[in-house]
Amino acid sequence: MSESNAFNSNMYLPFEKGLHELDVQIRRLEELSKRNNMDFGEEISNLARKREEMAKELFSRLTPWQKVLVARHPARPQTLDYVGAMCEEFIELRGDRCFADDRAVVTGLARIAGRRIMVVGQHKGRDVRERNACNSGCPHPEGYRKAILKMRLAEKFGLPIVSLIDTKGAFPGIGAEERGQSRAIAQNLQEMSVLRTPIVCVLIGEGGSGGALGIGVGDRLLMLEHAYYSVITPEGCAAILWKDHEKKEEAAAALKLTSADLKAFGVVDEIVPEPVGGAHRDPKQMAETLKAAIVRHLDELARIPMDQLVAARYERLRKTGVWRIAQAAGVEVQETARAK
Template sequence: MLLDFEQPIAALEGKLHEMQKLAADSDVDVTEAVLALEAKIQNLKKETYANLTRWQRVQLSRHPERPYTLDYVSGMASTFVELHGDRTVRDDKAMVGGFAEIGGRTIMVIGQQKGHNTKQRQFRNFGMPNPEGYRKALRLMKLAEKFDKPIVTFIDTPGAFPGLEAEERGQGEAIARNLKEMFMLKVPVICVIIGEGASGGALGIGIGDRVLMLENTWYSVISPENCSTILWRSWDYKEQAAEAMKPTANDMLQAGLVDGIVKEPLGGAHTNPQQMIETLKETLLSTLAELDAIPAEERISQRIDKFSAMGVVVE
């Protein structure tokens, strides 16, 4: 899948493929021309992805070939035992979690899961958890705390499921309870936004000692499209909405709402998933080592102070 701003790059790559095919099918030496074109493509990629608009980064965050939670877990973990159910209603397939062995240590991993094709997307409810998904996540967090294991959450959702049945089963209460309980967890908690971080659906598993964002992700109370719909009664102003909202990783870091940015491969995480997985794995393990050195009570106090300071204006 090509995004509109990637078309010039694709055109040059098409020419490069034709040139390489010509060299393979004949005795014509085009080595210098190939090298020059490859350099031109690399420079164009660097220039393009270094100057993306906020809306273009939102588009990259939704690329269907980006790695999702289970892709990261399977790529990082030598073993993974998935745990199911909230012990009240059912097992929410949009929220996954379980114990994983990563870098020689056991970690509770929890995250929203989208699908790679239409059937999987329907099965995973397009990454939009119901209340039982958040209750399952909280159950797993408490289990991790019981066994003194750190928690890593992967955030990638367009929002919590907005259906009537979700509200009837207490969607708001489930998210609010998670917010309250996550502040008081005694074990280290790292939250990583790997795609979309929308509204309370993201916050329901987003309270941590360290909140990280991948380079081409977004984090906001509302999507640019819905913001455009509310303000202009049309989706046509989503680009302007994205610029006004400032939801990208750089914006969030500058505002002090996240603690760090994890760099993606040139072109986005989907262009080299294995490299992205390895980079994130190294970041998580180093961050956990840093958090291990802080006593539990001090970690909790720092966690509360960090989120309490957000949005406060001092004149």
């Protein structure tokens, strides 16, 4: 599935030009051999090997900006893809009981490897119609309120929560502000920090600032290898600090937003490796890898007594940040999450 899917999707990123050319050559030879009944088997397998090596090499040294592009790839698996591939059962629950059902956030009861869970996730939508309905995964306050409502439900029935994060950011609109975007996000941060049920958060694609964090407080934070998580989009940062949108590559590097950076800062617990070429090149394998990681963490958390779990969650947040303490005689540097 992966190879043909990759080619048919016809969505190569700018830095994948070399891969694209090889894929074109391979396809030509395949067609030629079919049409003329000739055997190019050896040439094809040579090219395929070359392609594999090139892809491996390319994706082992992606720049931060290239990772942002992979994380935003239109064919990258989304929340509902993962739910479909990882869960035996899923019953979607809709609405915030106040104003609307925000399609940018998907919530529902699910079963994963036999374990009952509540799924909360941001969903961008695939085709134009779905993307419009989902606002491309940018939640309104209703999305955050729906999420916390279902999380309270999870707490009540003793279900652990799996939160899949994938948003460019909270929706920047008039209605969103009128209906309390700030309060909605703040309330989720507050409530998730003391919710009495295990919470596993996974950054599956884009982690856009407060909009991502709004469903992202928990006991574990996993991050897909090529996902990014940032205080601001590289474009936004470039516009403000360089006064130039085109400096987004520099901004992406300066913001230290890759999974490796976040692991080094101690913000991310585990990096989930992606198939060569990114999650969209082999969604099935990606879902399998992710499922195994989620289940492992759910089982670990299930063994921790609830009081201890909630206390540890606060401790986890409590130690984020870097500062030093000025003293009369010199300065003592606190070495919490220091970057490499």
